[in-house]
Amino acid sequence: MTVETVGFWVVATVLLASSLAVVLTPNLFHAVLYLAAALVATGAIFLLLDQPFLFAVQLLLYAGGVVTIVVFAIMLTERLVGERIRQTSRHLINGAIVSAAVFAGIAGFLLRAPLAMPRPEQAGDATASIGRALVGPFAVTFELLGVLLVTALIGALYFARGEE
Amino acid sequence: MIGLSSYLVLAALVFSIGLFGVLTRRNAVGILLGIELMLNAVNINLVAFARFHGDLTGVIFTLFTISITVAEVAVGLAIVIAIFRVRRTVEADRLDLLRG
Numbered sequence: 001m002t003v004e005t006v007g008f009w010v011v012a013t014v015l016l017a018s019s020l021a022v023v024l025t026p027n028l029f030h031a032v033l034y035l036a037a038a039l040v041a042t043g044a045i046f047l048l049l050d051q052p053f054l055f056a057v058q059l060l061l062y063a064g065g066v067v068t069i070v071v072f073a074i075m076l077t078e079r080l081v082g083e084r085i086r087q088t089s090r091h092l093i094n095g096a097i098v099s100a101a102v103f104a105g106i107a108g109f110l111l112r113a114p115l116a117m118p119r120p121e122q123a124g125d126a127t128a129s130i131g132r133a134l135v136g137p138f139a140v141t142f143e144l145l146g147v148l149l150v151t152a153l154i155g156a157l158y159f160a161r162g163e164e
Numbered sequence: 165m166i167g168l169s170s171y172l173v174l175a176a177l178v179f180s181i182g183l184f185g186v187l188t189r190r191n192a193v194g195i196l197l198g199i200e201l202m203l204n205a206v207n208i209n210l211v212a213f214a215r216f217h218g219d220l221t222g223v224i225f226t227l228f229t230i231s232i233t234v235a236e237v238a239v240g241l242a243i244v245i246a247i248f249r250v251r252r253t254v255e256a257d258r259l260d261l262l263r264g
Binding site: 004005008012015016019020022023028031032035038039042045046048049050051054057058061062065066069070072073074076077090091092094095096098099100102103106107110115116117119120126129130133134138141145148149151152153155156157158159160 | 166167168169170171172173174176177178179180181182183184185187188189190191193194196197198200201204207208211212214215216217218220221223224226227228230231232233234235236237238239241242243244245246248254257
């Protein structure tokens, strides 16, 4: 049992448990906190895959940014006191059947695919390679991403603005 | 040694859990949380393939999906807040204005 093997199983357990908690807990506010745990666990998976830069991005944008926005949205749309924040689920059986079928489909595909490839050695510094790729072959996409973020910012402001 | 298939099975499980959340949650914010889980599973897949193929493209695409998801969440929650102002509810079942 290497450190990587133990780390993978620990992180996978945390990720699956918190993901289940996100979809099953009746309190929406708790669901967001479990989502933060799941996002950090996903970041740890990136760390296991030798991508420390993605881990940092995941923590900053997801666990920091998205969770904060969702918490704000819940506080603006729900009464924090009383039973309003408790929410029920519907079609539990149907949802379980559909998602189990989707998982069975993916698993059946994975079983037939030739995936037993060896893990290649990490070639150089991953972060430096990401930086070079972003201003090299992916420069146009990178710029388009900036346009998208500005558009999303303006769109969000437009939707959420107060009455004139 | 953890192989590629372990990461892919883990991602598939998280994706299915997220799909379950999207299908069963009544609250629009809860549905968005399920979508977040599904997108995370996709990111795990991309990074795992990138690492095991020794190709950086998957990592770059993960960066792009993360940024696009953040933009999507910002716009989605702005829409949820705008809907709440008008209808005083974010229950997806009761937002049926477009139903014929």
